[in-house]
Amino acid sequence: MPVQLNHTIVSATDRDATAAFLVDVLGLEPAPVYGPFRVVTLANGVSLDVMRTTGEVTPQHYAFLVGEEEFDQIWGRIKSRGLPFWADPGHTRPGVINTNDGGRGLYWSAPDGHNLEIITVPYGG
Template identity: 65%
Template sequence: MAVQFNHTIVSSTDKEASARFLAGILGTGEPSSYGPFAVVQLANGTSLDFADGRGRLHTQHYAFLVSEEEFDQIHARIVEQGLTYWADPFHQHEGEINTNDGGRGLYWDDPDGHNLEILTVPYGGWPSS
């Protein structure tokens, strides 16, 4: 078997709330539980497993490749919830969507300050066939 990414653990101040927040924005359905984790399952078999952190949280960046239709739906949920979003990872272009690599992308923060991203084309564009 070739090496594949399976899951990552996301530290949070409230694992259930953070997992519900992400699942709600992405439209993935309710998180499940596995041991001490609140799990957001993604379509490609990977998951984000939220855990209650101990001590100071170190924020991370999580990016999600989505279709054009999913982008529109996620963007609408971000706007409906009154969340601030940016066109760039450094939060310089508020309320804008980028068009990098011929697609669309945006960034927003989760309740713990993790920098979340959706994009419709991977960095560098789609591989040529």
């Protein structure tokens, strides 16, 4: 079997709120509890296992490849919630999307500062 990403752990000060935020903005199924995790499952079977931490959260970057229709839906939810978004990972181009590699992309922040990204074309085309 070739190497595939199965899951990653997302640290959060509020496990349930972070999982609900991801599910809500990305338009995913509710995240069930599995042990100490809320499991946010993506269409390709990879899961973001959200776990509560009592320590400081080190923000991470999570990028999601989506279709054009899903991009519009997610972007609409970001705007309707009044969430700031940027065209770049350094958050220096506010309120616009990028058109890198012939697709569209944008970044926004999750609870605890995680840097989220949606793109319609993988980097490098």
